[in-house]
Amino acid sequence: MPLHRIYSVKGVFSPDDKKAIAEGITNVYKVLPKFYVVVVFIDVDKDSFYIGGKANDRFVRINTQHLARTNIGGEREKQVLDAIEAAFAPYVKDRGLDWEINIDQAERETWRENGLAPPMPGTDAEKHWAEVDKAVPFTKGDDARI
Template sequence: MPLWKIYHPVGVFSREDKQGLSEAITAIYARNLPKFYVGVVFQEVAADSFFIGGEPTGDFVRIWVDHIARTMPTPEIRAKFIEMVDAVLAPYVRDRGLRWECHIDETSYELWSIHGYRPPLPGTEDEKRWRAENRPSPVGPREVTA
């Protein structure tokens, strides 16, 4: 599951901006993951509560992404992903003259559940069903690896 937490100045994103950016973020993952795995939280932060370099700011967007459903195993994949993220963010931050920073944490897949279910393994029939139904449901037994 990717969870995007977007900390931003008050009023910088309209409802339409939030919808558009959330859809663009979801599209990054939709080829490989069920769409319902993707969460985006917009958190407004007042200028007197957002400091960069010890100074209050009203033009900075901070994005914190948690990845659990998949990891990026190679430098090439990580670099390509960051390029995609920068392209998705550009119309909403860079092109508006905002400054931004983004980082991605990867959590072990084994430390995740959703709606009380252990998610299906990648590429399994259960995962294909979750994608098609766009919701979690009981999964079959997991294969044990040594």
């Protein structure tokens, strides 16, 4: 599950911007069930966002945490970063804002959805989760991890 936390001063993004950004980010992850992709906008008061000790209302901090697909390798990691930045570009870069982005990778074994260990990538169980768009129990024959 990629979790995207987007920190900015209140008002930087409109509700329509937020919807479009969330849709753009979700579309980056074509191989994942859509419900895996979580986007959280964290709006901060103007007097509570500082860069280098100075108030800054023109900066966006994007922190992404990957769980479903980790340790994907150098070139693939760059492709994912580029795709995420492209989804943000109309709302950050094209508006002249400054931004910072990073991807943290957590251990897949420490992740659960509704109390269930997620199916392995590309398995019938993962395909089923994508079809029903939620975490549901699956049997051993659908995933080698059980």
